[in-house]
Amino acid sequence: MMSEEEGRSQTLQLFATCLIDLFRPQAAMAAVDVMERRGATVEFPTAQTCCGQFSYNAGYHREAADLARHWVAVFDAALRRDSQARVIALSGSCAAMVIREYPSLLYHDALDRGDSVDEAERWQERAERVGKRVIEFTEWLAHEATAELPTSGIGVTYHNGCHMRRMLGITSVPETVLQSHGFSIVPMEEADQCCGFGGTYSMTEWPVSTAIADQKLQALGKSREMGAQCLTSADFGCLAHLSGRLSRRRDPFPVVYIAELIALADRGPVTVEAVQQMAQHKEEG
Amino acid sequence: MDGQLPIDTRPWPVRRDAALHDQTMQQTIGVVTKRLANAKVTAYAAYPEANHWRQRAVEVKRQSIRQLEEHLATFTQQVESHGGKVHRATTAADAIQTILEVAQHHQVRSVIKTKSMVTEELELNRALENAGIAVRETDLGEYIIQLAHEKPSHILAPALHKNREQIHALFDQDALVYHTEPPASEDIVALTQYARRRLREEFLAADMGVTGGNFLVAETGTVVLITNEGNADMVTTLPRLLVSVVGVEKIVADWSGLIDVIQQPALSGVGQRLSSYTTLVSGTRGPDQWEGPDEWHVVLLDNGRTQLKDTPFEDVLSCIRCGACLNVCPVFRQVGGHAYGSVYPGPIGIVETPLLTNFEVLPELPSALCTLCHACGEACPMNIDLPGHIVQLRQMKQERHMNAIGVTRSYRWWARFWATPHGYRRSMRWARWGQWWFVRHGRIQSAPGLAGGWFKTRDMPPVASMTFHEWWDRTRGKRQ
Amino acid sequence: MTETDALRDQFQQQFEALGGHLFYASRADLLPEVLASAYQTMVDRYLPTGPLQVVYWLNSDLLGWDLHGVLGGIRGTQCISWPQGGRQQAVQGQWQDLLAESQVGITGSAWAAADTGTVALYASPSTGLLPSLLMPIHIILLNQNRIQPSVREGLKRFYQENQAAGRMPPLVKLITGPSMTADIEGQLVIGVHGPMAIAVVVYEESIF
Numbered sequence: 003m004m005s006e007e008e009g010r011s012q013t014l015q016l017f018a019t020c021l022i023d024l025f026r027p028q029a030a031m032a033a034v035d036v037m038e039r040r041g042a043t044v045e046f047p048t049a050q051t052c053c054g055q056f057s058y059n060a061g062y063h064r065e066a067a068d069l070a071r072h073w074v075a076v077f078d079a080a081l082r083r084d085s086q087a088r089v090i091a092l093s094g095s096c097a098a099m100v101i102r103e104y105p106s107l108l109y110h111d112a113l114d115r116g117d118s119v120d121e122a123e124r125w126q127e128r129a130e131r132v133g134k135r136v137i138e139f140t141e142w143l144a145h146e147a148t149a150e151l152p153t154s155g156i157g158v159t160y161h162n163g164c165h166m167r168r169m170l171g172i173t174s175v176p177e178t179v180l181q182s183h184g185f186s187i188v189p190m191e192e193a194d195q196c197c198g199f200g201g202t203y204s205m206t207e208w209p210v211s212t213a214i215a216d217q218k219l220q221a222l223g224k225s226r227e228m229g230a231q232c233l234t235s236a237d238f239g240c241l242a243h244l245s246g247r248l249s250r251r252r253d254p255f256p257v258v259y260i261a262e263l264i265a266l267a268d269r270g271p272v273t274v275e276a277v278q279q280m281a282q283h284k285e286e287g
Numbered sequence: 288m289d290g291q292l293p294i295d296t297r298p299w300p301v302r303r304d305a306a307l308h309d310q311t312m313q314q315t316i317g318v319v320t321k322r323l324a325n326a327k328v329t330a331y332a333a334y335p336e337a338n339h340w341r342q343r344a345v346e347v348k349r350q351s352i353r354q355l356e357e358h359l360a361t362f363t364q365q366v367e368s369h370g371g372k373v374h375r376a377t378t379a380a381d382a383i384q385t386i387l388e389v390a391q392h393h394q395v396r397s398v399i400k401t402k403s404m405v406t407e408e409l410e411l412n413r414a415l416e417n418a419g420i421a422v423r424e425t426d427l428g429e430y431i432i433q434l435a436h437e438k439p440s441h442i443l444a445p446a447l448h449k450n451r452e453q454i455h456a457l458f459d460q461d462a463l464v465y466h467t468e469p470p471a472s473e474d475i476v477a478l479t480q481y482a483r484r485r486l487r488e489e490f491l492a493a494d495m496g497v498t499g500g501n502f503l504v505a506e507t508g509t510v511v512l513i514t515n516e517g518n519a520d521m522v523t524t525l526p527r528l529l530v531s532v533v534g535v536e537k538i539v540a541d542w543s544g545l546i547d548v549i550q551q552p553a554l555s556g557v558g559q560r561l562s563s564y565t566t567l568v569s570g571t572r573g574p575d576q577w578e579g580p581d582e583w584h585v586v587l588l589d590n591g592r593t594q595l596k597d598t599p600f601e602d603v604l605s606c607i608r609c610g611a612c613l614n615v616c617p618v619f620r621q622v623g624g625h626a627y628g629s630v631y632p633g634p635i636g637i638v639e640t641p642l643l644t645n646f647e648v649l650p651e652l653p654s655a656l657c658t659l660c661h662a663c664g665e666a667c668p669m670n671i672d673l674p675g676h677i678v679q680l681r682q683m684k685q686e687r688h689m690n691a692i693g694v695t696r697s698y699r700w701w702a703r704f705w706a707t708p709h710g711y712r713r714s715m716r717w718a719r720w721g722q723w724w725f726v727r728h729g730r731i732q733s734a735p736g737l738a739g740g741w742f743k744t745r746d747m748p749p750v751a752s753m754t755f756h757e758w759w760d761r762t763r764g765k766r767q
Numbered sequence: 768m769t770e771t772d773a774l775r776d777q778f779q780q781q782f783e784a785l786g787g788h789l790f791y792a793s794r795a796d797l798l799p800e801v802l803a804s805a806y807q808t809m810v811d812r813y814l815p816t817g818p819l820q821v822v823y824w825l826n827s828d829l830l831g832w833d834l835h836g837v838l839g840g841i842r843g844t845q846c847i848s849w850p851q852g853g854r855q856q857a858v859q860g861q862w863q864d865l866l867a868e869s870q871v872g873i874t875g876s877a878w879a880a881a882d883t884g885t886v887a888l889y890a891s892p893s894t895g896l897l898p899s900l901l902m903p904i905h906i907i908l909l910n911q912n913r914i915q916p917s918v919r920e921g922l923k924r925f926y927q928e929n930q931a932a933g934r935m936p937p938l939v940k941l942i943t944g945p946s947m948t949a950d951i952e953g954q955l956v957i958g959v960h961g962p963m964a965i966a967v968v969v970y971e972e973s974i975f
Contacts, residue, residue, distance in 0.1 A: 061681025065702030200658030517961025
């Protein structure tokens with residue numbers, strides 16, 4: 003490992019998110035690989051489940067708070083073991099949920115359950131304390147000293163997830179990270195527009211959600227004309243939506259989570275075939 | 288007291304599908320909203336202090352609302368000492384009654400109007416017409432939709448959903464009715480020239496003018512009107528009788544407050560530093576003057592607004608109707624204004640419609656017309672927490688048991704299982720076992736229940752044969 | 768460059784970006800010539816044929832000016848002065864017709880703002896808004912000293928001047944570009960209800 007000589011390695015608690023855990027575990031494996039290559043000690047609190055954003059955004063705040071309390075308890079315990087450790091979130095959106103929404107959600111939910119104001123404030127403080135140590139994966143990576151990799155010439159277009167952009171204020175960081183790992187960025191038209199996912203919105207209001215996704219795919223079409231060979235994002239939710247739509251339209255265009263591209267670049271020169279193969283990863287079972 | 292809003296009674300799926308199939312509307316709305324949103328960004332970037340002033344404008348609006356009643360009293364006193372008359376209207380019906388009384392007292396036969404969302408709230412045109420008074424909308428877009436007997440589809444550009452062929456046909460028909468020369472061609476300039484000629488006759492003949500108002504200045508008793516066409520100047524200068532109908536939340540305390548807010552609608556709405564015409568009405572015509580109304584009535588409309596005071600939604604009353612939230616909204620860009628079924632479309636409409644009416648009408652708005660992308664929150668020049676309010680309204684809706692019971696149960700069970708690691712893993716194993724009924728070509732292509740909607744148009748990979756949890760247990764578990 | 772020149776430059780830039788035309792009389796005695804040329808340019812461009820009738824009022828520093836002597840020679844222009852003093856209801860209709868039949872409005876202005884390209888006009892016993900509204904062409908005379916750095920500054924001064932007198936003028940109009948609309952298919956069209964063309968003639972302090 004590279005950082006043995008840098009002294010004490012940093013400990014990173016991985017927050018994999020439920021979507022990646024269940025539907026694209028190789029994205030989290032790639033993230034572990036990337037973090038370990040940079041000398042970090044990666045831990046995975048195995049009691050973690052889901053941040054509850056689906057329920058929260060749908061207005062089911064009591065249900066969301068059940069999940070949020072569990073999340074805070076799991077990661078608070080993990081962080082207590084190491085005062086320097088941080089939580090790495092594999093989703094800007096889930097990170098935003100924890101950082102921006104948890105404190106007031108848990109405060110109000112405690113009051114709604116009949117707890118005292120003191121107790122509600124304790125939950126709020128606890129959520130704030132844990133939230134301060136959460137960092138989105140690409141933002142963490144941008145702060146890591148990485149030698150500039152030679153350009154692979156692979157054209158990548160990046161979808162900036164709405165919550166990452168607007169709630170965490172992370173806009174250009176992922177593209178910079180991709181560039182420093184040898185990818186060339188192909189811009190996306192109307193890049194700040196939503197992909198239409200919106201959590202359960204994609205299920206309950208599928209006609210509008212799909213119309214928005216198709217708008218995004220139209221923009222993607224233009225990026226492809228300009229040389230994009232792959233679509234990526236730091237939010238797997240958006241990617242699942244867009245790749246799910248592409249798949250239904252029988253369009254084989256490669257869609258890959260950002261950590262997977264970085265892990266690929268870490269291992270040596272990247273080829274288009276390798277990216278395509280990664281995107282097409284099929285379940286054997 | 289709850290407000291009253293006219294609504295489109297068609298159910299949401301009908302409104303939605305009508306919008307998604309209206310290609311004319313979709314094309315124009317996409318192009319125009321993008322252009323307006325970009326114009327706003329460019330205008331701010333080129334105007335060094337604009338953002339600083341915007342923040343001051345936010346403060347002005349917030350503070351003015353905090354002392355709403357005091358400022359309305361000052362405003363009333365000022366207007367009345369300068370020859371005007373102020374009426375307070377609690378509901379839409381009260382406002383209608385006041386305006387009809389004024390019109391009937393003066394035996395008004397014809398009215399000319401500026402564009403005003405508040406008069407849409409009142410359905411004033413219908414009320415006047417029922418009383419035998421002819422009404423003419425003079426904003427070009429409003430004129431077009433008046434001829435088509437439709438409603439505005441965008442706060443700023445009400446006829447955005449119509450193309451030139453449709454407008455040409457409407458004008459041809461109008462020319463027949465009024466025995467005048469039809470538009471020379473389908474060309475946009477020719478259509479505009481036709482409207483200029485036709486509306487000029489009506490301007491010169493009208494007995495009464497009706498305006499809305501972008502701001503009210505308490506200190507000076509001023510109503511501020513902002514237009515690009517110049518129709519507000521016509522309406523305020525030509526008829527001898529003038530009625531301004533304005534929502535109470537438009538108040539700013541003083542002139543220096545007005546200076547802070549006056550550029551905001553144009554900057555944020557269309558990316559201009561000021562609209563072509565800003566008209567300030569501060570009283571009736573003096574005895575030695577030629578212009579200005581002989582008689583001026585200001586109707587201050589509440590219609591549910593003050594019930595937002597001292598609630599977490601109070602910031603909604605800072606809205607300046609610039610339309611910035613509409614222009615960036617991905618849902619609005621797809622479905623346009625009519626799909627919202629309310630006077631106020633877009634994110635602000637999602638929030639205002641249920642709040643003004645206490646969920647009496649269109650309760651589906653917060654859930655059905657928002658992906659929670661937060662673009663509106665970022666775009667709102669008045670820092671109104673639109674996404675936060677939409678989430679809050681979804682919660683209120685669910686607390687009032689307004690969601691389908693099956694949906695609520697799904698969320699309950701979901702939370703019950705996933706709040707423990709054991710339940711999470713168990714549900715994952717069940718999903719993995721059950722999903723193979725729905726997998727085709729290595730992808731899930733359908734599903735029952737809440738998730739079913741996803742698979743109408745999208746695929747999903749199956750739950751992995753080895754999740755990340757399982758991979759970690761297998762490869763790293765022993766190390767921990 | 769003096770401060771007023773810099774303000775005029777900035778005003779010009781903004782006003783022209785909005786589609787307005789600017790003419791400049793660098794010396795007071797050049798104003799008649801510059802106004803005549805501005806008038807000629809505007810009518811030739813926007814109303815190349817037909818009779819020309821002007822309704823006008825001037826800033827107080829130009830009172831006593833004979834506009835007919837300046838413009839009368841251009842395509843037989845008729846100049847009608849805005850009536851002073853109170854209106855009589857009986858003639859109001861006639862005046863509106865007269866205004867509606869005219870082609871050019873020439874007015875003074877109270878002040879202007881450099882950062883937005885705005886010109887402010889008020890209704891008063893000797894000044895009116897209709898000549899800025901009903902005709903296809905509006906030409907505004909603007910004293911260079913009345914150009915404020917910003918519309919904020921202009922509104923502040925306007926307030927100080929009028930609130931001291933106890934009340935604001937009942938009708939005030941800030942003009943920032945020609946009458947326009949994008950209501951049909953989002954395409955910009957100039958000249959809906961108000962003028963399709965506006966020009967400002969900026970002049971140095973008058974010695975007339």
